[in-house]
Amino acid sequence: MKDQKPVSKTTHDIVGLWEEDLLKRYPEDPQKKEEAFRNYDDPARDTVKEFYQLNHTYQTFDFVQRKEREFLSLGRRAMSLWEAVEFLNTLVDDSDPDTELDQTQHLLQTSEAIRADGQPDWFVLTGFLHDLGKVLCLFGEPQWAVVGDTFPVGCRHSEKIVYSEFFKANPDFYDERYNTLYGIYEPNCGLRNVHMSWGHDEYLFHVMKDYLPEPALYMIRYHSFYAQHREKAYNHLMDAHDHEMFEWVSAFNPYDLYSKAAAPPNVQALRPYYEDLATRYLPDVINF
Numbered sequence: 351m352k353d354q355k356p357v358s359k360t361t362h363d364i365v366g367l368w369e370e371d372l373l374k375r376y377p378e379d380p381q382k383k384e385e386a387f388r389n390y391d392d393p394a395r396d397t398v399k400e401f402y403q404l405n406h407t408y409q410t411f412d413f414v415q416r417k418e419r420e421f422l423s424l425g426r427r428a429m430s431l432w433e434a435v436e437f438l439n440t441l442v443d444d445s446d447p448d449t450e451l452d453q454t455q456h457l458l459q460t461s462e463a464i465r466a467d468g469q470p471d472w473f474v475l476t477g478f479l480h481d482l483g484k485v486l487c488l489f490g491e492p493q494w495a496v497v498g499d500t501f502p503v504g505c506r507h508s509e510k511i512v513y514s515e516f517f518k519a520n521p522d523f524y525d526e527r528y529n530t531l532y533g534i535y536e537p538n539c540g541l542r543n544v545h546m547s548w549g550h551d552e553y554l555f556h557v558m559k560d561y562l563p564e565p566a567l568y569m570i571r572y573h574s575f576y577a578q579h580r581e582k583a584y585n586h587l588m589d590a591h592d593h594e595m596f597e598w599v600s601a602f603n604p605y606d607l608y609s610k611a612a613a614p615p616n617v618q619a620l621r622p623y624y625e626d627l628a629t630r631y632l633p634d635v636i637n638f
């Protein structure tokens with residue numbers, strides 16, 4: 351098992367499929383959950399499963415360290431917020447030919463739902479930029495290292511992580527430094543001391559960390575950490591401050607998942623509002 355290298359048969363783009371799968375796992379109406387799971391004859395589910403096989407096999411502690419060294423000097427590209435949004439939009443998700451939603455529209459639907467609820471302006475801005483870290487795909491990173499649920503590395507993988515059985519193909523599963531409950535960490539050491547699997551969340555946190563209030567940074571950094579914000583599987587690593595901040599992560603999550611509006615947002619009409627909002631928090635040029 352240890353030497354087995356799964357090969358992806360995936361030809362689709364996983365970005366949209368992962369988000370659709372999240373909606374099946376965490377439907378807005380929990381009563382619908384069983385119904386969605388009973389539909390086994392679903393080719394999209396097989397694609398998502400293959401995706402997690404790759405993700406869980408290759409996201410090792412060592413891999414994460416390498417990616418942190420490779421990307422966190424933020425020297426790849428300098429862009430204004432809107433340039434980054436337009437750059438991300440060149441990422442074509444061909445996983446779902448039925449929806450016309452592009453990346454910009456997902457960002458705007460999220461942020462407009464936050465704005466409609468009268469939330470603070472930094473919360474609206476966070477909704478608008480929360481997935482910009484997906485530009486990693488455009489820097490040539492494989493999708494299993496950009497999207498998908500995130501989880502701590504350097505300690506035992508929780509069984510609450512989606513498709514946790516695939517961790518048996520991850521070398522860390524057999525490594526005594528990393529396969530105990532706490533691994534390299536101390537009990538309740540705080541998530542700031544914990545390395546998360548590499549992806550768009552961790553990356554964008556580092557891009558934005560000097561500019562946004564702390565609750566916004568938690569939302570960005572942990573929005574795909576479903577094993578914690580939905581399943582509470584890592585309380586043993588969190589400290590009291592994390593728990594306080596995760597109330598914001600939980601407040602953000604429904605806007606990310608359930609904000610699909612009937613009419614797609616008018617991108618050009620909304621642009622001046624978001625460009626003005628960005629000037630209140632972000633520099634003219636952001637380093638990615």
Ligand SMILES: [Fe+2]
Nearest residue numbers: 480481573574
């Ligand atoms: Fe995301």
Ligand SMILES: [Fe+2]
Nearest residue numbers: 456480481606
């Ligand atoms: Fe999102």
